[in-house]
Amino acid sequence: MKKLAVVLALTGAFASFDAMAWGRDGHKAIGAIADKLLKGTNAQKEINLLLKPGESLELVANWADCVRGTFCGEQTQEMLDYVSANPQHDKYHYTNVPFQHDHYDDHGVGRTGVDIVQTLRQCIAVLQGKLDPELNPHKFTRRQALILIAHFAGDIHQPLHVGAAYVGKDSKFVVPPTQADVNDTTIYDSRGSNNLLLDDARLGALATAAAIPPGEPVPMREGGAKSLTKPFHSYWDSTTVDYAFRRLQTSTPDAFATKVIGGNMTIPQIEGDPIAAPFAWANHSLFVAKQAFAGVVPGKMVAQTNRKGETYYAFTLDVPANYPVPSSEIAKQQLIKGGYNLAALLQAIWPEKG
Template sequence: MKKLACVLALGAAFVSTNVMAWGNDGHRVVGAIADQLIKGSNAEKQVRALLVPGESLEKVANWMDCVKGTYCGPQTPEMTDYTAANPKHSEYHYTDVPFQLNEYHDHGVGTDEHDIVQSLRQAIWVLQGKDGAAVNPHKFTRRQALLLLAHLAGDVHQPLHVGSAFISKNGVFVVPLKQEQIDGVNIFNPQGGNNMLLDDAKLLANSSALIPAAAPKEGEAAKPDTVAASSASAAAAAIAPTADAKPAVSQTASPVPKTKPFHSYWDTTVVDYAMRRVSARTPEQFAQIAIGGKPAVAGNSGDPASWPYQWADDALAVAKLAHADVTIGAAGKQTSRTGTVYTVWTLNVPDNYPVPSSAIAKEQLIKGGYHLASLLQAIWP
């Protein structure tokens, strides 16, 4: 636990300020923080001009996940037009840089011309008034560019959406030097942690002892003996298909231990834990608590179009903490509904992992909101 020692100190922040990457609530938190920070500015005026009445950054923060399916409701013409024009839109949400590296480099291992860093940069250029095939190959409209920023500013601060684990045939984390080395024989790509599986029962037992029960809603009493289980179920139900997620595993007659993908844990579970630790019932409450704590969030420098690189480098640093003291267990095989057989690994995390991981999540959600607000104010001073 030595590597996590520095992260444990972040837990104190919860006392002092008294789920899709980040899931529904996490993305709304990022949008809600930005909404509050840009109030009264020219950036707020420009944002409102691109949104329709009743919309806000918080309310549109999940638009990019909603276009992947119908779990947010029927697809609108705007959504179907976007997905038709962007067949690889699900790949805009992430990049797969080995988490051991310190910087994101164009054309590096795990990067792509339409990954999250490139998509963010293109959206920024569009809102800066630039256009043409070189800066806007996807032909984003200004409104689409804003919708992308509102979501991807959250995604890029989720450490597993930037820093990815790769596993050797011997079952240890490795750093591929070339894309061709990730061959599924000597080096495997566990799909951003989707194929690395936590023991759900053990995780629930540990978190129940470490994380406060969820705050009851208005007129509702908490049930201490069931709240942890119901919260975990709600978090699982809220998971939207992530860009790097594997298809659901086919059911077999034999009972199997319930597991939680490591990526899913970081998308939704840690957000639930973070909200419970500050007694926030809603993303807006979380945003108010966060801003009221006057967090020290490092700013960005240079051309705003370079900021996604800075955010990615920060996420790589955090991804190292997310993987600290995490070990690979036994490998196995699973079969998707389409019949594809792929490798999965059991994953072992420290018993107190919910504490430092939720502290990291809180810090990253706050960074996402503050950085989104700063970016919009830099584009529209």
Template structure:
């Protein structure tokens, strides 16, 4: 399932889709939590040995998304080398298990040999020094494995990066077989990218339900552009956004809500606040290489909550302005109070991601 292609198609058509799963702040919050938890440990020393001067887990947490394009600035030689050697790198970030299921199973519907669970296993084996040509098919170096592990441990905590909503031909979410998907009896929603929320209604509801951002985040009077700097012909204003992809909501909008609900302004501040709360995170067991399966199963639990009481409407088609290809979309109705429980779950998942990242690093380098 080419989720990245769908994201590009949607963004060019009418939906604003952030390039980052969990968004910039969400991924950096996961890294910032882990930075705090491994400080002064053997794991912390080994991590620093693989990082460049000035880097931290927080700062590298978005690297694996930055390599997808120029949203973070020009591509470095390291990024170009990685993407050249990994032409399917955008598919390492997710799996598409039907959200109704309880377990990720190898070769199950929606899984792939290079999906997020398999890629995380590979990263862990490389950092353990146990990888070979079979278990490290992408030839990750230890540094690349750390870059990917840091990012993907955040990704696998994002509910829609594990639990996929499949819509049946007659409507409603279903658990499809591969044959039903091939026969167009059921359709993938591409991680919720093809499920469209009413963004106007969402914004109105969230204003009433979610605290405003801290005052320090609000800009002063917007600077006025000088006449000399103004373009000769101003670009036509973009029409206001009226829909939001369900995936985009879980990538960025809900992270903003989670930050606002605890008064955090930055990823580092979010990390300090949640760690101070002494959260209870279930420990992983057994060989760390098996932990991605546990993480996927835990996220499937939250995926069910993400899809609870949400209802897809009638399927229609849109045409990509860049490729001319048609794709299916569904309007998605959510409960009016959805921002409240979803932001609580997002906070919990960001915490899970940060604590899981620290735990696996400590297990690799005790």
């Protein structure tokens, strides 16, 4: 495959913002960054032809999550049709490469033909007008391809959506030799780190001690009880985004996008076929996943029962005392890179004319 140059290392350009999965706000922030960067470009014109009046990348960025249920509101016919035609759509959002690995490839532990890298490649091919049936096995429409890219370009920059943790029976992170060795007997799949549980009260105390600015109180659902633990995946999807917003003294995706862009409106250039971009993004996320797991230690294994009455195993998790600071910084940088790389990809697909 022809090498692809993708600008990923944007950290230095935004290192001055030290004050102050990606849940809903994280995805919207990535979409908002791309919207601002693409304003007035040929790519924006092509995007507008596929989106409905009033829609933007920010507003459709959560569509791929919203199709999973009614938490975004009533399901539209478009959503119902997509789910019906894509029974494995939940698997499009991630890949489970052991976080200790350096590269994503098409085979090995955690890779599937419907994972996020493969699905992004298929969406890009659709927007490029490539007609090879093997490049569009799900028969995505051009509108679906764009909406899915707006979301998955965010997911693939969330390090735990690429770098997965596997735990041995001695409660240590391990690298499974093959997928067959992941058996919930000697090597446990943490299910995207959803089965790695943080002490929520201690986590809050660590954030306070690290001087993370306080946020708005979260209302508790009527009749609901506050959970004593937080899945590590949930922490990275939402809590790190919340901390990143608060450290920048912003409270909305649009305000976050405006602040991190500042005067830097230069979109990174993709050289070569943009269909290779997901490989570069996944490899970078594996690098970041190693940082996300730095100093993180699994502890006691705890048997859990799901709603179907089935037993599965989770592990308590301990993190360094300063963890809210580096994790929220990583989240900030990955949100920025997600927005810039989304804009770069769409501009590579629809370059300026003339």
